[in-house]
Amino acid sequence: MPKRSLLEFVQTSPPAFRARSRLLPVLLLVLTVFGPVSMDLYLPALPALTRQLDAATSTAQLTVTACLIGLALGQLITGPLSDRFGRSRPLYVGVIGYVVASLLCAVSPSIESLIIARLVQGIAGGAGIVIAQAAGRDIYTGNALIRFYGRLTVIGGLAAIIGPQLGGQLSRITDWRGLFVFLAALGAVIIAVIAVVYRETLPTDRRTVGGFGQIGRHFRTLLDDRRFVGAVLTQGFATAAIFGYLSGATYVLQGIYGLSPQQYALAFGLNSAGFMLFGYLAGRLVEHWSVTGTLAVGLAMAGAGALGLLACGLVALPLPVVIISLLIMVGGVAASTPPTTTIALADYPQLAGTASSLLGMARYAFGGVAAPFVGIAGAATILPLGVVTSLAILLAAIAFVTLARPNRTRSSRRIEVSGVGVG
Numbered sequence: 001m002p003k004r005s006l007l008e009f010v011q012t013s014p015p016a017f018r019a020r021s022r023l024l025p026v027l028l029l030v031l032t033v034f035g036p037v038s039m040d041l042y043l044p045a046l047p048a049l050t051r052q053l054d055a056a057t058s059t060a061q062l063t064v065t066a067c068l069i070g071l072a073l074g075q076l077i078t079g080p081l082s083d084r085f086g087r088s089r090p091l092y093v094g095v096i097g098y099v100v101a102s103l104l105c106a107v108s109p110s111i112e113s114l115i116i117a118r119l120v121q122g123i124a125g126g127a128g129i130v131i132a133q134a135a136g137r138d139i140y141t142g143n144a145l146i147r148f149y150g151r152l153t154v155i156g157g158l159a160a161i162i163g164p165q166l167g168g169q170l171s172r173i174t175d176w177r178g179l180f181v182f183l184a185a186l187g188a189v190i191i192a193v194i195a196v197v198y199r200e201t202l203p204t205d206r207r208t209v210g211g212f213g214q215i216g217r218h219f220r221t222l223l224d225d226r227r228f229v230g231a232v233l234t235q236g237f238a239t240a241a242i243f244g245y246l247s248g249a250t251y252v253l254q255g256i257y258g259l260s261p262q263q264y265a266l267a268f269g270l271n272s273a274g275f276m277l278f279g280y281l282a283g284r285l286v287e288h289w290s291v292t293g294t295l296a297v298g299l300a301m302a303g304a305g306a307l308g309l310l311a312c313g314l315v316a317l318p319l320p321v322v323i324i325s326l327l328i329m330v331g332g333v334a335a336s337t338p339p340t341t342t343i344a345l346a347d348y349p350q351l352a353g354t355a356s357s358l359l360g361m362a363r364y365a366f367g368g369v370a371a372p373f374v375g376i377a378g379a380a381t382i383l384p385l386g387v388v389t390s391l392a393i394l395l396a397a398i399a400f401v402t403l404a405r406p407n408r409t410r411s412s413r414r415i416e417v418s419g420v421g422v423g
Contacts, residue, residue: 023197024139025148031091032132032152033159034098034190035071035125038118038183039064040163043250043268044261045176052176055111057251061375064247066115068368070122072361075130077123079357080215083208087131087138087353088200094127095191102184106177126364128190130356137345137352138201143287149341150283153334154276168265206350218354228355230403231343236362237396238299238333238340241306241389243367245271245326248374248385256382257319267323274327279334291339292405298335299397305329306389313383322382329389336396366392 042049050060078090101121108114136148170179208214222228253259253267278298286294308325311317341359348355370392374385 024199024201025136025151027193027197028132028135029151029155030190030193031128033156034095034128034186035074035122036129036156037159037163037186038098038102038121038125039067039246040159041167041170041183042176042179043163043246044168044265045171045179046250047254048171049176053111053114058372058375059111061247061372062115063111063118064243065368065371066118067122067125068243068364068371070119070124070364071126071129072122072364072368074123074126075357075360075364076126077357078127079130079134079353079355079360080208080218081353082131082134082202083218083351083353084215086200086202086204086207087135088198090127091131091194091198092191094124094131095187095194097124097127099184099187099191100124102180102187106180106184122364126360130353130360133341133345133356133360134353135201137349137356138206141349145346146286146338146342147283149345150280150286150338152341153279153283153337156275156279158272158276165265165269168262171261202353208350215354218351219358222348222351222355222358225347226403228344228347228358230399230405231340232359232362233399233403234295234299234396235337235340235344235359236366237392237399238302238336239363240366240370241302241392241396242330242333243364244370244374244385244388244392245330246367247371248382248388249326251375252322252382252385253319257322270323271326271330274331275334277334278331279337282335283338286339286342291342292400295336295339295343295400298332298337298339299393299400301332301335302329303332303390303393303397305332306386306393309382310386310390313381313386329393332393 046060046063049055049063050057053060074094078094082090098121101117101124104117105114105121108117132152133149136152137145140148167179170182174182208218249268250264253264254261259267278301282294282298305325305328308321308328312322312325344359345352345355370388373388
């Protein structure tokens with residue numbers, strides 16, 4: 001009997017199953033942001049948390065770093081396991097673990113215990129990110145796959161808008177501990193939705209076999225691919241600039257420019273709206289133009305914005321210049337995300353979880369490394385933010401030029417079309 005694709009199976013299934021399946025893409029979009037929203041929601045309360053736990057600025061920023069590293073490790077672990085055992089079981093374990101870790105954050109008595117709890121929270125939250133990307137690769141090909149990754153970028157920007165806005169409003173009625181209780185409740189709601197909507201996207205006959213040795217061989221296969229490695233490094237360095245911004249902007253905008261938590265949330269929301277807009281435009285542009293061309297434009301934008309921040313650190317410039325520079329930088333990184341994700345994942349449908357785990361690991365591990373350097377001078381200057389973001393985008397551009405671009409001996413358009421499964 002010939003194998004049927006998942007979409008063909010859905011089309012011939014009972015109406016109730018089809019109704020749940022139509023909600024599946026929405027659930028995947030939610031899963032990809034519930035881990036990152038752990039950072040966005042409590043960012044407006046980070047200065048207050050620093051004071052209440054009597055911590056140094058750089059130490060408090062390690063709560064962000066720990067979550068980023070956890071998100072990287074969680075994806076690196078969950079991705080290969082989801083290729084081997086299916087997406088469902090690792091997903092349930094991850095979301096349940098997220099609820100427990102969020103409650104541990106809420107009751108942490110010291111900055112050290114909070115850092116450890118944040119690490120665990122990040123590891124658990126990484127499951128949603130990697131499985132959302134891998135499940136998307138399970139059910140989409142061609143232009144539909146590019147559009148899906150574009151939507152992931154857009155919904156990430158939406159979460160970045162809603163998270164700080166909601167965190168700023170919740171900060172009026174509760175402290176930072178209450179914010180973590182809210183995250184635990186959000187995780188519980190997601191578990192209930194998964195139970196109703198989610199159905200396994202990776203059939204048994206498409207799963208990988210073998211033990212840890214086979215997983216190691218899969219990693220080597222991916223790491224031997226120059227374009228895959230280039231896409232991973234490009235996205236990792238570009239995302240490091242974003243997480244430098246996430247870590248440092250709250251101190252810059254509130255500490256240096258005197259914004260309230262609610263005003264900071266509005267400024268953050270403006271930049272996140274730009275992230276959404278340029279992520280959406282990039283997803284549409286890739287379909288009609290060029291994967292590598294769109295990526296180059298995104299990196300150029302991000303570089304211009306980062307240089308603007310560097311100028312603000314060298315010369316005292318007014319708040320609008322900072323906001324505009326941030327907007328251009330995050331918009332450029334957003335524009336680079338759909339093409340780099342497409343390059344990294346499109347050629348490996350049989351290893352979607354493993355490939356997604358390496359891509360996600362680079363994003364969050366590089367971000368975790370970059371974040372503490374932004375606070376190295378405390379809350380007195382914007383210069384470290386400008387230096388970190390400029391260096392990160394420069395390294396992303398080098399990775400793109402030397403590795404991620406297609407070989408000159410092959411047609412760029414042919415590589416890009418075949419790479420996303422279009423005949």
